[in-house]
Amino acid sequence: MSNLHEFTDANFQAEVLSSDQAVLVDFWAAWCGPCRAIGPTIEELANEYEGTIKVGKLNIDENPQAPGNFKISSIPAVLLLKDGKVVETFVGVQPKRRYEQALRLIAA
Numbered sequence: 001m002s003n004l005h006e007f008t009d010a011n012f013q014a015e016v017l018s019s020d021q022a023v024l025v026d027f028w029a030a031w032c033g034p035c036r037a038i039g040p041t042i043e044e045l046a047n048e049y050e051g052t053i054k055v056g057k058l059n060i061d062e063n064p065q066a067p068g069n070f071k072i073s074s075i076p077a078v079l080l081l082k083d084g085k086v087v088e089t090f091v092g093v094q095p096k097r098r099y100e101q102a103l104r105l106i107a108a
Helices: 012-017 033-048 063-067 096-107
Strands: 023-028 053-059 077-082 085-091
Touching: 012 023, 012 053, 012 063, 023 033, 023 096, 033 053, 033 096, 053 096, 063 085, 077 096
Parallel strands: 023 053
Antiparallel strands: 023 077, 077 085
């Protein structure tokens, strides 16, 4: 079972910006090959950090408001937020260890 959340424009305020946990958001699209390439890594992180950090994906084609608010111009774009504020931004494909480094710091 996956602990991966699905974020949308409708639930972004409640699930991400008002979350009492740090949140990792993967902005992606179905047509984006690099987005599909990091998908399994994002899902692994969701399972590994369950209960500590909320991890989810937001499809930019179906939900244009949140990416616009964060000025997302390239995907994949992964944002790490704490208390509703961006603390780390990753653009393009990153190795899993790069995400883990940031997640360990925010979870500490």
